[in-house]
Amino acid sequence: MAAIDRVDDAPPLTIQEVSRLSGLSEPTLRYYERIGLIDAVDRDGSSGHRRYSPAAVETIEALACLRATGVSVRDMRAYLRHLDISDATRLRELFQCNADRAAEEIERMRVRTRYLQLKADLWSARERGDTAAERRAITEIGPITSEMRSW
Amino acid sequence: MAAIDRVDDAPPLTIQEVSRLSGLSEPTLRYYERIGLIDAVDRDGSSGHRRYSPAAVETIEALACLRATGVSVRDMRAYLRHLDISDATRLRELFQCNADRAAEEIERMRVRTRYLQLKADLWSARERGDTAAERRAITEIGPITSEMRSW
DNA sequence: TGCGGAACCTCAAGCGCTTCAGGTCAACCC
DNA sequence: GGGTTGACCTGAAGCGCTTGAGGTTCCGCA
Numbered sequence: 001m002a003a004i005d006r007v008d009d010a011p012p013l014t015i016q017e018v019s020r021l022s023g024l025s026e027p028t029l030r031y032y033e034r035i036g037l038i039d040a041v042d043r044d045g046s047s048g049h050r051r052y053s054p055a056a057v058e059t060i061e062a063l064a065c066l067r068a069t070g071v072s073v074r075d076m077r078a079y080l081r082h083l084d085i086s087d088a089t090r091l092r093e094l095f096q097c098n099a100d101r102a103a104e105e106i107e108r109m110r111v112r113t114r115y116l117q118l119k120a121d122l123w124s125a126r127e128r129g130d131t132a133a134e135r136r137a138i139t140e141i142g143p144i145t146s147e148m149r150s151w
Numbered sequence: 152m153a154a155i156d157r158v159d160d161a162p163p164l165t166i167q168e169v170s171r172l173s174g175l176s177e178p179t180l181r182y183y184e185r186i187g188l189i190d191a192v193d194r195d196g197s198s199g200h201r202r203y204s205p206a207a208v209e210t211i212e213a214l215a216c217l218r219a220t221g222v223s224v225r226d227m228r229a230y231l232r233h234l235d236i237s238d239a240t241r242l243r244e245l246f247q248c249n250a251d252r253a254a255e256e257i258e259r260m261r262v263r264t265r266y267l268q269l270k271a272d273l274w275s276a277r278e279r280g281d282t283a284a285e286r287r288a289i290t291e292i293g294p295i296t297s298e299m300r301s302w
Numbered sequence: 303t304g305c306g307g308a309a310c311c312t313c314a315a316g317c318g319c320t321t322c323a324g325g326t327c328a329a330c331c332c
Numbered sequence: 333g334g335g336t337t338g339a340c341c342t343g344a345a346g347c348g349c350t351t352g353a354g355g356t357t358c359c360g361c362a
Binding site: 023061064065068069070071088089091092095096098099102103105106108109110112113115116117119120122123124126127145148 | 174212215216219220221222239240242243246247249250253254256257259260261263264266267268270271273274275277278296299
Binding site: 030047 | 309310311312
């Protein structure tokens with residue numbers, strides 16, 4: 001297949017290139033290698049610098065997507081393990097469970113953002129000496145803090 | 152004032168009570184004290200256990216709101232400092248800047264959640280052997296991963 | 303061919319917590 | 333009065349990175 005040939009023929013990439021491609025920082029890439037989340041990366045013979053094979057890059061990009069969505073390192077390990085044995089049920093559960101978690105987090109973030117905006121408004125009102133706006137902000141903040149408290 | 156009297160008369164609270172009230176874990180409360188974010192808490196004479204004064208609780212609840220919104224410890228320190236000198240401009244800037252950051256984060260979270268949901272759908276389709284649904288999920292994931300990559 | 307700057311390396315420490323181990327203290331039960 | 337339970341204590345280690353120090357290697361250009 002043409003697509004596979006292209007991957008096989010592609011040259012190995014430097015850590016900087018993989019970092020830009022995946023969105024993971026260079027220290028993070030070294031860290032993932034150190035903790036064994038990804039296999040030891042090939043090195044350039046003379047310099048000892050890392051050279052990432054196309055296959056390694058592919059794995060890293062998948063992990064980067066997971067990390068960006070707040071998946072834990074433990075779950076990333078589980079992902080790689082179940083990928084190997086192609087365990088569809090486990091993988092579905094893993095993604096569904098993380099999708100649900102992320103959805104809840106968005107709800108919480110929305111309330112938090114509203115809180116911060118009202119606090120900004122409050123101090124803006126105080127700055128301008130606008131006591132009416134100040135009072136309005138204060139009455140709106142109350143129910144939000146109690147909502148945040150119940151998490 | 153009645154409200155102030157009520158606060159002054161209120162009994163000191165245990166670490167468990169403050170934890171439940173603020174949403175901060177007990178280790179976090181001890182940690183904040185250790186790093187000097189909050190002042191050393193009063194202790195019970197005989198047991199040496201922490202007893203939080205109403206004033207301390209009030210500060211902690213404010214910090215808990217900030218933390219829940221993703222404000223850094225550094226900014227929490229700035230908040231307390233500027234509160235002391237009542238620096239409205241600095242406080243407005245601090246909250247506005249964090250509100251903007253939080254709003255951006257929500258946008259990113261939305262894309263991430265979509266990604267995870269599609270991955271769950273993908274493996275669900277594979278589980279059922281539904282190759283049509285599988286292909287649909289794959290084509291939808293492509294643009295999302297490239298969107299995530301640009302962060 | 304030598305030079306300056308960018309890219310890379312490792313190792314160690316820091317951050318903001320959480321978790322764990324090992325022990326004290328107060329209150330209730332039989 | 334001994335035993336259990338639960339809340340609390342301290343100190344140390346772990347997690348998932350980031351930051352920084354100090355040193356090597358690569359690369360384009362004069």
